Amino acid sequence: MSGNPSNPTFDATIEVMLRSGVSDPQGATVEKAVHALGYAGVSEVKIGKSIHLKIEAPDETQARATLGEICDRLLANPVIETSDIALSGELSRNQA
Amino acid sequence: MSGNPSNPTFDATIEVMLRSGVSDPQGATVEKAVHALGYAGVSEVKIGKSIHLKIEAPDETQARATLGEICDRLLANPVIETSDIALSGELSRNQA
Numbered sequence: 001m002s003g004n005p006s007n008p009t010f011d012a013t014i015e016v017m018l019r020s021g022v023s024d025p026q027g028a029t030v031e032k033a034v035h036a037l038g039y040a041g042v043s044e045v046k047i048g049k050s051i052h053l054k055i056e057a058p059d060e061t062q063a064r065a066t067l068g069e070i071c072d073r074l075l076a077n078p079v080i081e082t083s084d085i086a087l088s089g090e091l092s093r094n095q096a
Numbered sequence: 097m098s099g100n101p102s103n104p105t106f107d108a109t110i111e112v113m114l115r116s117g118v119s120d121p122q123g124a125t126v127e128k129a130v131h132a133l134g135y136a137g138v139s140e141v142k143i144g145k146s147i148h149l150k151i152e153a154p155d156e157t158q159a160r161a162t163l164g165e166i167c168d169r170l171l172a173n174p175v176i177e178t179s180d181i182a183l184s185g186e187l188s189r190n191q192a
Contacts, residue, residue, distance in 0.1 A: 007137065015146050030147070033170055039162060041103065041152030050111050050146035051126070056137030066135060074129055 007056040010063045011088040016076045017048035051075060060087055103152040106159045107184040112172045113144035147171060156183055 018024050024046055031045035057063035064085055071083040114120050120142050127141040153159035160181055167179040 017146065017148065027147075030170070031149075034166055037166070037169060039151075039166055041162075042149055042166070043152075044148070044150045046148040048146045048148070050113065050144045051123075052113065052140070052142040052144070053127075053138055054140045055135075056139075066137075070130055070133070070135055070138070073133060074126070 007058055009054050009056050010060065012053050012055055012063065012067055013086045013088070014051040014053070014067060014071060014075060015048060015084040015086075016051070016071070016081050017046060017084070019080055019082055022080045048081075049075075063087055103154055105150050105152050106156065108149050108151055108159065108163055109182045109184070110147040110149070110163060110167060110171060111144060111180040111182075112147070112167070112177050113142060113180070115176055115178055118176045144177075145171070159183055 026047045027045040030047060031042065034042045034045065055063050055067065057066060064087060067085045067087075068083075071085070072078055076083040114123075122143045123141040126143060127138065130138045130141065151159050151163060153162060160183060163181045163183075164179075167181070168174055172179040
């Protein structure tokens with residue numbers, strides 16, 4: 001499925017992590033496992049989601065705004081999670 | 097738990113994603129949901145894990161090597177997943 005074919009495509013990486021202060025049992029479990037394997041110098045393990053996608057938008061500002069909406073509506077729970085959007089810039093312009 | 101207290105601490109972000117070609121049902125489901133919400137211009141959604149941690153090591157090379165081992169032994173399944181390690185450099189040196 002595609003939007004307006006004359007829009008450029010941006011490559012985006014969205015990182016969704018739990019807010020600091022929110023309990024992260026998955027991170028705590030991995031930290032214990034890492035220590036059990038003998039790696040003592042590892043601490044503060046936090047586990048989140050990384051989402052890669054491509055998005056068609058007129059410009060980077062629009063792409064970022066749309067991704068912010070998608071994060072708040074679907075990908076992250078803003079009450080307990082933060083989302084960080086990184087755009088790798090205009091990838092290709094699918095000229096009609 | 098800590099290692100050698102004279103070692104610097106590095107801030108690391110590890111991204112574990114499915115290899116291209118490996119079926120990603122979670123990504124496909126999110127993509128369908130994004131389209132159902134009316135965002136037609138989103139494609140190639142892939143979902144992976146993002147792991148943040150702190151690691152004490154004598155230097156960056158050593159930190160990276162240890163994290164590579166931890167990825168292969170615990171965090172990722174190298175058969176179907178790739179892991180990408182980003183170190184944000186020496187954070188602090190806990191001098192004894």
